[in-house]
Amino acid sequence: MNNKDLTRLADVVLGEAVVALMSSEDDISADGVARQLRAMNGGETNPERRAAIALALGEVQSEF
Structure with a gap:
């Protein structure tokens, strides 16, 4: 999965x-x-969604 797709997910x-x-x-x-x-x-069992969740969580934590 490329970076653009990961960001979208x-x-x-x-x-x-x-x-x-x-x-x-x-x-x-x-x-x-x-x-x-986190919940x-x-x-989540899909590795691509897990990576996307980790990215989203990092964005939330860094912004707030």
């Missing part, structure tokens, strides 16, 4: 994390998104 998983927080009526915060991404990573 990271954006997708970040969106999925936010949607999951919204559907559970949780507050949307950097901590909440990071927690959701998603724990159950």
